[in-house]
Every structure is written in structure tokens, then in C-alpha cells.
Amino acid sequence: MKILTINTAFGFTGMDRFATNLKRHLHMHGWGVLTYEFFPFLRGRSSRISKGKRIAYVKKHQYLDPYLELIQRIAPDILILNEALYELYHERIERELRAMGFQTIAWGLSEHYPGTTISIVVATKEPGEIIPCSMPQRPSMGGGAGMAGIRLKARPLTIFGVHLTYRNPAMFVKQLAYIAEMTTKERALGNEAVLAGDWNENETALYANPSFRLLGLVSADPDEKLTCPVFLPRFLQRALDHIFISPHWTRVHAETVASGSDHLALSVEVEPQSTTTA
Numbered sequence: 001m002k003i004l005t006i007n008t009a010f011g012f013t014g015m016d017r018f019a020t021n022l023k024r025h026l027h028m029h030g031w032g033v034l035t036y037e038f039f040p041f042l043r044g045r046s047s048r049i050s051k052g053k054r055i056a057y058v059k060k061h062q063y064l065d066p067y068l069e070l071i072q073r074i075a076p077d078i079l080i081l082n083e084a085l086y087e088l089y090h091e092r093i094e095r096e097l098r099a100m101g102f103q104t105i106a107w108g109l110s111e112h113y114p115g116t117t118i119s120i121v122v123a124t125k126e127p128g129e130i131i132p133c134s135m136p137q138r139p140s141m142g143g144g145a146g147m148a149g150i151r152l153k154a155r156p157l158t159i160f161g162v163h164l165t166y167r168n169p170a171m172f173v174k175q176l177a178y179i180a181e182m183t184t185k186e187r188a189l190g191n192e193a194v195l196a197g198d199w200n201e202n203e204t205a206l207y208a209n210p211s212f213r214l215l216g217l218v219s220a221d222p223d224e225k226l227t228c229p230v231f232l233p234r235f236l237q238r239a240l241d242h243i244f245i246s247p248h249w250t251r252v253h254a255e256t257v258a259s260g261s262d263h264l265a266l267s268v269e270v271e272p273q274s275t276t277t278a
Contacts, residue, residue, distance in 0.1 A: 001270055003220065003243050004076035005161075005196045006067055007228070007263035008083050010118070013063040015262045018231040027057045028113070029141045051115040058088055058116055066260040068096050074257070074267050075100075080161040081121040082198040082263075083145060088116060097123050104128035108146030108161065111139040118145040120197060122161040127153045133182065135162070136174040142166035144175060145198075149182065151191065157272070158186040162197040172201070173209065180211035192272070193217070196243040198263065203242060217244035220268040221254035228263040241266045248273045 010028060014020030025033045030049050062085075071079060079102065084093060086109055094105055102123040110118040131149030138144070145163035152158070162179060165171040183193045195217060199206060203224050207213050219242055226237040241263055245251075250271040256264035 001078070001272060002074065002076040002267065003078045003080075003194060003196060003270065004071065004074050004265060004267045005080040005198070005241055005243055006070065006082065006259060006265040007198050007241060007261050008064070008067050008081055009261040009263065010058065010083050010085060010116075011062045011064045011067070011089060012058075013061055013260070016230050016258065016260055018229075021229070021231065021262050024061065028054060028116075032141055051113075054113065055088070055115045058085060062088065063260070064089065064092065068093075070257060070259045070265060071097070072100060076267065077125050078159055078194065078196075079121070079123040080159075080196045081123075082161075082163045084119050084121050086117040086119040090119075093121060101125050104130065104150050106130040106148040106150050106161075108133055108135070108148030108163075110143070110145040110163075111137045112141075112143060118163075120146045120148050120161045120163050122148040122150050122159055124150050124152065124159060126155075128159075129153060131158070131160075131182070131186075133160070135178045136171065138165065138168060138171050142168060143171065147179070147182075151186065151189075156189075156191045157194070158183075158191045159194045159196070162195060162199065164198070164200045166200045173211075176206070176209045177211045180215055183215055192246045192248075194243065194245055198240060199242050200240055202239045206242070215244075216247060218247045218251075219243070220245045220249075220251055220270055221266060222251060223254065225254070225256045225264070225266065227256060227266060230258065230262055230264060243268050245270055246272070 009015035
């Protein structure tokens with residue numbers, strides 16, 4: 001079974017280059033993006049970009065083709081897309097994914113930037129039931145961009161896609177508690193779980209959280225490959241994108257793949273195994 005998680009970086013062109021990336025973020029977030037990176041004591045004090053200007057800018061610079069081509073080439077059974085702008089992209093994304101054989105598509109929406117709602121997509125090539133998710137968020141930059149879930153019908157497996165907050169420890173704890181709660185409920189139904197997406201933290205930070213650690217999941221990428229930001233030297237890059245699976249599954253292969261985003265996509269192949277035979 002192949003699982004692929006991609007951060008589409010709002011579907012913009014040139015996000016793998018520092019200058020262009022910064023320019024695009026300034027047009028999405030305002031100059032507050034600089035306070036997040038360089039002047040944390042000024043967070044929350046930011047100019048606001050109007051809805052109309054943001055939509056016009058995205059329409060001018062959007063370019064989903066590299067991400068759709070990557071999905072076509074890797075042909076995953078399970079797909080997670082982060083930072084897909086719902087109002088502008090959902091019709092094309094759903095049309096293209098269904099043409100590739102995806103049967104069930106779930107969207108998790110953020111609570112900010114109306115008109116360009118930053119969203120997460122979970123898609124499977126098996127029939128499934130969409131699970132409503134309401135992960136806690138802060139309705140502003142860095143607050144997280146949603147959670148979506150699908151419960152497969154043919155076998156006991158649930159997939160959750162997540163995009164967690166950035167540099168907000170209190171919200172990070174709340175979000176992990178919610179993810180753990182939802183995962184525990186699925187296990188009570190007899191389902192195993194896959195958790196994947198942009199966690200905005202490394203595995204050490206995730207496993208340090210008691211709620212997450214108690215789930216007993218393991219990374220599908222045992223080497224914890226660096227994924228972001230691609231335009232910085234390797235020693236400044238971090239592992240932010242992860243896929244977690246049951247410890248009873250066999251990890252076959254994991255690789256990162258460039259797609260034009262500031263994140264490398266993470267693709268894994270795993271073999272689900274029964275807990276009775278592990």
C-alpha cells in the first residue's frame with residue numbers, strides 16, 4: 001500500500017525558491033509572516049490582506065500541475081494534500097483525483113482566509129465513509145489548516161490527514177489531544193489508523209507529547225527524512241511531514257520527492273499486517 005503526503009504550498013509557483021516563497025507568503029499573510037519567523041515578540045501585529053486581493057493573487061500565480069503530475073506518477077492508494085485552497089481548487093482537484101481512481105475524498109477546512117480557505121485533502125482508492133473532524137485551530141496565520149478523515153468500508157482502517165499549528169505550543173498540545181481522541185475512537189471500533197500530513201514539528205516533539213505517545217504508532221519513514229524548507233542548506237532543514245502507521249505493519253520503502261513546493265513530498269510503501277500475526 002502506497003501513501004503519499006504533499007504540502008502544495010497554496011498551489012503557487014516558485015515556492016522552492018526563497019525570494020519567491022517570501023513574496024508569496026507576504027501576499028497571503030501580510031508582513032506578519034516576518035514576525036513569525038524573525039520577530040516573535042510582534043506576533044499578532046500584522047497588516048491584513050483583503051479577501052479580494054488574496055484571491056486575485058492566487059488566481060494569477062496558481063500552478064497545481066506539478067502536484068497532480070506527482071500523484072499520477074507515484075499512484076498512491078492513500079493521498080494527503082496540505083494547503084489546498086478550497087474555494088479555488090476543490091473542483092479541479094476532485095475531478096483530477098477521481099480520474100486517477102480515487103473513490104473517497106474528504107476535505108478539512110481551516111478557520112481563516114475566507115475565499116482562499118487553507119485546507120487539507122484526504123483521498124483513498126477504496127470506498128470509505130467521511131469522518132467529520134473539528135480539530136482546534138487559531139483562526140489566523142500559523143493556526144493550523146484543518147483535519148480530515150476517512151473510514152474504509154472494506155477493511156478496518158481509518159486515515160486521518162492533519163496540518164498542525166506553527167510555533168504555538170499551547171494550540172499544538174490541544175491539537176494532538178484531539179487527534180489522539182479521534183484515533184482512540186476509531187480503535188474502539190476495531191480500526192487501525194494512519195495519521196499523515198504536515199505536523200510542523202519533528203518526531204521527537206510529537207513523541208514527547210503524552211497523548212500522541214500513548215497511541216503507540218511508528219513512523220513509516222524510519223530515517224525521518226528532512227522535508228522543509230527546501231531552499232535552505234540541509235543543516236537548517238527540518239523533518240515536518242510525517243506518516244504514522246501501526247507498529248504491526250511492515251515498512252517497505254520511504255522517499256522524499258521534490259514537487260516545486262517549499263516542502264518535499266513524502267512517499268511510503270507499507271504492508272499492513274494483522275496484529276495476530278505480527
